[in-house]
Amino acid sequence: MSKTYLLFATLTLCAVYFSCDIFSSGSISHDSWQEYQITFDNADQFAPSIWEDKVVYMDERNGNWDIYMFNLSTGKEKALVTEAHHQSYPDIYEDKVVYADMRNGNSDIYLYNLSTGMEKAICTNPATQWRGHVYGDVVTWIDNRSGRWDVYMYDLSTEKEIKVSANSSNYKPSLDIYGNNIVWCDDRNDNWDIYLYDIGGDEEYQITTDKFDQTCPAIFEDKIVWADNRNATQPIMSNVMPDDIYLYDINTKKEIPICENDEHQLFSDIYGNKVVWVDQRNDPLGDIYMYDLSINETLTVCERTTSQLTPKIYANKIVWQDNRNGNWDIYLYTNETVNVPIQNQNDIQELLSQYRYVLVIVIVMVAVLVPFVYYKIKMEKLKHEK
Numbered sequence: 040m041s042k043t044y045l046l047f048a049t050l051t052l053c054a055v056y057f058s059c060d061i062f063s064s065g066s067i068s069h070d071s072w073q074e075y076q077i078t079f080d081n082a083d084q085f086a087p088s089i090w091e092d093k094v095v096y097m098d099e100r101n102g103n104w105d106i107y108m109f110n111l112s113t114g115k116e117k118a119l120v121t122e123a124h125h126q127s128y129p130d131i132y133e134d135k136v137v138y139a140d141m142r143n144g145n146s147d148i149y150l151y152n153l154s155t156g157m158e159k160a161i162c163t164n165p166a167t168q169w170r171g172h173v174y175g176d177v178v179t180w181i182d183n184r185s186g187r188w189d190v191y192m193y194d195l196s197t198e199k200e201i202k203v204s205a206n207s208s209n210y211k212p213s214l215d216i217y218g219n220n221i222v223w224c225d226d227r228n229d230n231w232d233i234y235l236y237d238i239g240g241d242e243e244y245q246i247t248t249d250k251f252d253q254t255c256p257a258i259f260e261d262k263i264v265w266a267d268n269r270n271a272t273q274p275i276m277s278n279v280m281p282d283d284i285y286l287y288d289i290n291t292k293k294e295i296p297i298c299e300n301d302e303h304q305l306f307s308d309i310y311g312n313k314v315v316w317v318d319q320r321n322d323p324l325g326d327i328y329m330y331d332l333s334i335n336e337t338l339t340v341c342e343r344t345t346s347q348l349t350p351k352i353y354a355n356k357i358v359w360q361d362n363r364n365g366n367w368d369i370y371l372y373t374n375e376t377v378n379v380p381i382q383n384q385n386d387i388q389e390l391l392s393q394y395r396y397v398l399v400i401v402i403v404m405v406a407v408l409v410p411f412v413y414y415k416i417k418m419e420k421l422k423h424e425k
């Protein structure tokens with residue numbers, strides 16, 4: 040009995056030791072492309088934006104929309120703005136985060152400075168200001184103070200606000216900014232086109248003239264990408280025509296198709312040679328795809344039966360909103376080293392981690408019971424033999 044018991048006791052201790060090692064939460068570095076979940080709260084996290092190692096998003100855990108940030112270097116999440124009204128759709132550049140803010144009873148544009156922890160009202164006009172973006176010292180947004188929609192900008196260094204668009208749009212444009220270039224789409228010609236404003240030259244340029252719709256532009260250096268329905272042969276359900284993804288090079292003045300698949304492609308973003316977008320070819324709820332201009336290849340970033348939307352890319356880091364957990368969370372796909380808690384990165388590991396204490400108790404019980412039963416049977420046998 041004592042020998043058997045000793046053996047089982049030793050095995051039990053080993054099992055407990057190794058299981059604790061397996062379940063230990065900590066951080067890990069990965070060299071190859073991998074997917075990470077970066078928000079875990081049961082409320083919704085939405086509309087991510089990324090700069091270097093900082094991912095910002097809107098978060099409803101406090102009962103109204105707030106602005107939160109996850110730092111991929113420290114592995115820590117931080118609440119940036121938790122004012123009691125809605126703060127939404129953040130955009131980030133270095134230590135500046137801009138967002139739409141409802142604290143004054145109508146939508147305004149605010150800025151949160153990560154270095155100072157201070158907020159600054161950028162535009163509090165009583166009309167609607169929406170879709171704030173930031174690059175360098177320039178904050179830009181769409182504004183309906185004229186009754187129609189215009190693009191405005193505010194220069195943090197000169198503290199001056201100017202109207203950017205030469206003409207107004209009937210419906211809400213979307214916009215983006217990189218360097219001295221602000222891009223947006225508007226319907227001044229009764230179809231959607233892409234426009235560009237050069238801040239340095241104080242001049243507006245029309246980028247697309249096609250009679251179909253070009254929408255949702257994004258810009259990186261001299262390249263602009265957008266969703267384009269010029270190839271739609273007939274309107275599909277709800278008059279939404281399938282979009283493709285196109286790219287325009289400001290230097291060469293050439294336009295090229297990035298994806299002309301028959302299904303809907305939308306929400307594109309660009310960084311370096313990589314273009315990302317939402318693709319409906321295999322899932323009407325949306326998957327994330329990427330095109331690499333350096334190898335002319337289309338790659339799948341995330342393909343699941345649930346919804347993946349609003350991808351943003353910075354270097355080799357792609358973030359998006361994902362409802363695979365029954366609520367919206369932020370996910371990341373990267374081949375760079377990031378600091379994300381390991382215990383949640385693998386479904387099986389997550390499950391094991393959740394039940395680690397139950398598992399340890401079961402191991403201990405087995406270790407106690409097996410020699411006990413073995414001993415009992417042996418005693419019974421001895422009794423019978425006698």
Ligand SMILES: [Ca+2]
Binds near residue numbers: 103104106124125126
């Ligand atoms: Ca809030």
Ligand SMILES: [Ca+2]
Binds near residue numbers: 145167
């Ligand atoms: Ca306002």
Ligand SMILES: [Ca+2]
Binds near residue numbers: 252
């Ligand atoms: Ca057009």
Ligand SMILES: [Ca+2]
Binds near residue numbers: 345346
């Ligand atoms: Ca999907």
